[in-house]
Amino acid sequence: MEQPAVRLASTVVEPLIGRLLSSAPPQPEPRETEAEGATGARAEREAEPAPGSEPGRLIARLVSFRGEDPELSWDELVELARELVRHGLASTGPSRAVGPGDEAAVGYVLARTLHVIGELDTTDTQAVRLGPQDYARRLRSAVPGVDRTLSREAAWFHDGLLVTTCLHFLHTLIVRSPELAERLPERSHRIGQLVDLNDVEAVRGHSQPSAEDAEFEARYLGRVAEQYNRVTIYGIDLPNPNAPDEWSLDATYLSLSAEFRSPRDRASGGRETDRTDTVDAARDGDGTPADAVAGGDGTEDGTGGATPGFTPEPLVRADRALAVHERVLLRGVAGSGKTTLVQWLAVSTASGTLPSELQALQGRIPFVLPVRRFARDGIPAPDDLLSAMRHPLADQAPEGWVARVLASGRAMLLVDGIDEAPDDVWDDLRTQLRRLLRIYSGNLCLVTSRPSAIDADWLSEEGFTELTLAPMSHGQVAEFVTAWHDAARSDEGKDHARLDEYEGMLLRSIPIYRELRVLATNPLMCGLICALNRDRSGSLPQGRKELYEAAVQMLLQRRNPERRVFEDLLQRAPRERLLRKLAYRMLVDGSSVLDHATALAEIARHAGAIPTIPRDLRCEDVFNDLLLRTGLLREQADGSVEFVHRTMQDYLAAREAVDQGEFGLLLQHAHESGWEEVFRMAVAYARPAECATLLQGLLTPGWIGMDRNRRHLLAASCLEHVTELDPQTRDRVFEATQFMVRPRDPTRRKILGFLGPIVLEMLPDPATLPDDEAYLVALTVTRVRDDAAVDYLARLRDRGSLRLRTELANGWHKFATERYAEEVLRHLDPTGVYFPVSDHAELAKLKELGGRERVQITGDFRPEELLAGLERDKLTHLWIAYDLGPGMEMEWLREFPSLTTLRVHSRLRVTGVPEGIRIMA
Template identity: 65%
Template sequence: MDPAVRLASTVADPLVCQLLLPVEATPDRARADKEELLARLVSFRGENPPLSYEALLSLAQELVGLTAPAHRLPPGEEEPVAAVLSRTLWITGELDTTDVQAVRLGPQDFARKLRSAVPGADRELSPEAAWFHDRLLVTVCLHLLHQLIRRSPVLADRMPERAHRIRQLIDLNDVEAVRGRPEPSAVDAEFEARYARSIAEQYNRLTIYGIDLPNPNTPDNWSLDATYLSLSAEFSSPERREESGDGDSGEPVLPADRALGGHERVLLRGVAGSGKTTLVQWLAVSTARDVLPPELASLRGRIPLVLPVRRFAREGFPSPDNFLRAVRHPLADEAPDGWVARVLTEERGLLLVDGIDEVPETERAALRDQLRRLMRIYSGNFCLVTARPSAVEPNWLADEGFDELALAPMSRDQVAAFITAWHTAAADDEGKDHQRLADYRDQLLSSIPLYRELRGLATNPLMCGLICALNRDRSGSLPQGRKELYEAAMEMLLQRRDPERRVLYADAVKLRRGARERLLRKLAYRMLVDRRAELTMDEALEEISRSLPAIPSTAGQGQPEDIFNHLLLRTGLLREQSDRSVEFVHRTVQDYLAAKETVEQGAFDMLLDHAHEAEWEEVIRMAVAHARPAECARLLGGLLAPGRKGMQRNRRRLLAAACLEHVTELDPDTHTRIRRETRNMVRPTTLEGARSLGWVGPIVLEMLPDPAGVSDKEAHRLAVTVTRINDDAAIHYLAQLRNRASLELRAELARGWRNFDTDRYAEEIIAHLDPEGLYFPVSDRYELAVLRKLGGRARVQIGGPFTPDELLEGLVHEQLTHLWLAYDLGVSMEWLAAFPQLMTLRVNPRLPRVNGVPDGIRILS
């Protein structure tokens, strides 16, 4: 969060202190050990307030006068802005907000709360003046909260992370208010121009699974410009959700790149293949080229520093002077001495730390401490950190002011866009079936919504790419299930890829699928055992040399170097770095192959030793899928064995339950035991626990309690779990909750729509929900059309990229009374005049200000 309109504390403190009563004038606060209503602390309320409204207006005028010159406020706008600011601050004395609640909200959200309490106060301001007012209000709130913390040490004790972040922002304001950003030296500027070009070139390539480029020796990749798909993300604010009590988190689903706007530090979570690294690449390239969208204007002029954690996982977080060497950047040896440190000192850095889960769990705390220290020393730099969802606990970096985002599963429209882009790109490869690509595309577009298995798999770019490639490779005959999908992919890439492309004599090595896969499995297993995401060239050659004598078909095929080059060039599963180290094209591929080799070697004890660690989860699931019945029973029984306590024990037991969906054959006793020992674990007591339970999968549905016998609070938590399980049986369970009156439960059921078949969910859930007070969300055109078929609703939430014409056609004009924008439509709102009953427009606070709203429509944020 960046206030944008800054005031040094030496200037702000004497003014903001006037908004509060002196400590000696508030005897109840002498002990400073309890919450207090702000209305009792401000100096402009009560029978004989020390600060009259006229004095408050004068103070607001002084604040505007101090900051307006730097922001070129239009002539004649200073007094209207001051009038709105004084009205907004005045409302502080009428709220039932306590000092603790205000500090917990933070300056940005507290400012939003004040604005929403005086709706329409800034209606007469120009867009530029309204922007200025909002940013100045955030700055005033920041200094006000800082004064509250200074007056009451209990606030800092109860909320150390929030108090630390507020102090940090005060320091940042003090620095920025007294100095501008310095211009880099001529030497630094020349290097930065070359560095920006190298970043744009290095990261402007994406792997497009199953697309063959004309050069058979080139890995399958494509231009980022041609293939980037903006995915969606959700803010994670469990504390706010659990405290709100109205069944409404207020958090929209936004394009992931747009969601980053206005946030200085973000921890981004996403499952394997969900697009985390692609987003990092897009940010790096867009910043280096200075082609950022308006929402990310705060990143302009910054230097992207891409830090893939796998590059330094063993050595720990590098110092700034070693950033480029640690990630093996090609210009590392040419950078001016101390350049990165200067960039960070001048607060011009964009730190992109990709893949915290690449570090062993036992070493993540040390890595976090190193990152914390870096961010405290260089506090004014932007930072994005990515991780798999379960790699780190909630609020892992909250004490450093990091907001949390989670990449959402791809929506129906995003899946369709990806499939269309994939087949468009495929039309430029060497394939002989270009005339059939349109048929393959249309077949997938119609099949995925119809088949649960495909719908459940096609939730991220990695899986969508594999589905597209396999559908083409098999002329429209797709495998079912995750394991079968990967097995078919291995067959396509390891056996059929070269012969069908007529690449028969690219090198002297001729290996069939079995030999290729075994050697790749050995490399993946070595990485697993060594807890590595890459191998040096010497390590890879050493592993191949050790394995060759046991694989007869490799005899006479050449030296280990020849075999390695064959695997690198011919399989499309390995990727070589500039220093000749090697890694798999995706961690999921590595996990799949490592799991198969683990089962082959019978290394079940090793799996069990690490089963409570998040980065081993996918390996263990795939190992269960590959294991024979007795091996499967041994592995699952080991997950239930005593010896672990607390969260480790719970995680292992839930993993055993999650593995049941991958089992081919298992003795009934083991199956019964898993069900028995996990049954009582599926009644979470918190919303965070309910969300986490969803990852276990469909097996949870068999263990959940009868919905008829639970309270509304527990029913809400059960809905949070079940709406995250992509299985048709989940709809049947949720249907048993649909007639309850609880608004937070009905809101959760409505939000779950996007995770299931649209028509069936609408018929069995949406159509039965009591509409009283409930906003019905629509995120794509199909949902909008289905809601219209149901007769429309009075309250609708817009959660997708619609045009005004689409909404004018899809919404029922006479029905709509409340509209909630949870997505930035990027257009003026005059079109709302077509809805005669519309009374309220609710705009999510994270979205830009709307304009053009017709008179008579109340705006809430």
């Protein structure tokens, strides 16, 4: 449930909303007028819920504008809608972009959208459960293309006003039907709360800041732009030898894709779904587009209407989220770019350099809140916010400035790394964040987390929209590699003449070699691969374990001897040992930060046991050596220290846990989100007998439910990383998990892909499977990023099942573009299948294959690129599953003479669709 962007006081709007509902009780068998059409007739036939279904009254029978003698005529409904538009425009102020000439058109579209309430078979219970945002989306999707005549600004205003109208409509339903509040107490309470917040915002005045506030605000924004306009670029030495390996954010920022969390994902229980460590994006959905669940031929139903079914959530650019949604929870694996996105939003907003599609953020005051810095103390009060951020201007802020910014609704809260708080304080953090947002509504808020750290719907009751960062596509990897080498050409390295060679080698190798392709799915790993490739003159290590090991060795000696500002105090080996101690201490403490005193005490406790550390060295000098002579630590303004990335902390902590023989501790916490990667790395470094102890420990009895399943699946996923393991232990793992890899639930089938290539050994011969089982197996195998998976899937390519062929097409982006296209796609019967394209290589390859009648766009393209890449005469069905930018202007579709159908998710807005092309939402 989201708080509406267009706010109207209930005293103004609810008298109008009340007119939408009939004053008389519903009649048992109302007759239908000619004008109401077949859809209304279907609603009447289903006036009562099916036996055994959830109780509720059909809203179509409660409205005032249906029936033989409606209380509210069509003309009156249009006038009512236009009155709502007038109030909505008045509430947005003089800066609104909707012109006077658009008011009547928006009112007509709103009336047509509201009229759908009387045409759908939705009950009041179902509507309240959906909430205003999803109920508005359902209404809008029932009339696709109705707003095609509106300008972009008018269309967005209509959507915001529709959500507000739905909020008050649902509230009126609850007020008139007390049983709804009894049946759905939490939802009803939340809707009432949103109405109250809406009323406050509708009447709140936004006074101009005082001269003192304005002067400080300017200084604060300048410091934010300076403070966060740096990112770590591994392997690049900057001209200043005292500086860390950082680079301008402007030069290196890569806009990544993200996927909405769908209602189906929320219903599946959430936390289990999130444990794949990847996102299978809109092109995956459940492998069953709306066409595929119809009659079996994969076409529309033949009657001219769209076949009902599940439509996967679209992909969007992650950095656009806050321009559309007031509150966003962004999930992403370690290194996927969450913190970089937070920094980019802060810098772009503070410096006023936002792109045109993010102008809605203009004038916001960004507050970056790394959770690791206040996890134990809780979210700070407004007066303590700058101090908790360790902002250098905290002592100079006018008293009460932060509270005034929050009260004016101008703040943008960027809460980074909620997963870095210990599990036992998450509920407290949520309560504190909820209270802050309820007191100071209207402020934008982005919260980031690792995928499996917090439960599904952790913040959904507070109106947060969930997004998950998608793995980098082939095109994004190539873009990152190019940007990295462009940055490297400006450093002080002496190998600039070979950078073109290094870049070309990676651009050729990553798509081909499985080890590189699997690792290069997020900016952190991509950066490490680039740095190591340069550091080793084009000779890369193989596998995750070797990559981390090589990266640590490189970062421990990142400064060239001729550039040092003081003599090396420590050799590489003692540096690494001390860093392991610090990382292990953080792991045990459940923290990502050590205060200065604790770090010094930890060094003092262990330095004496390492013979190669001179006895006369002060702990402070050792600490400075670790900080300045390695690329692994960074110090905050208050002297506390943290690792540059959680992945490196986990790696070093795992090495230390194995060295200390702390297998009991590892097993005790293995199923916890913050320990899983540590456990995998520990298994990779353990000796054979220790490895067996760890894996057998995961299988011991005593664990139940989800924790037991997680431990067993973790054991299976670790098999990919072991260096040596006795056959008995391997057999035990197989025996414990063999039945877990063949569930009937499609969602669980997808999750199994995170086990890696080992899962292929547990699956049956594809030739022995019927089509329904083959489809379920394909859901798993298309998520195993290994060349062996292509061999398995190629044996399913001749099947006739539409949903199986669709899943095989959807798997393309996870494998080498050329090989998968030749061994799988070329042989698929294309009837009814939408072929997805996510980058330019896939678009070019699909054209080489002769094009296809049905194409799904799952990447960021410009219209001219699609015009050049798609076969114009062949294309008949186009599916837009990616937010292609503001406006989504579709006039260019005129160039496709055979195009009959445009499929667009209801979350996306298209304009300018040529006449004759049917829009399916």
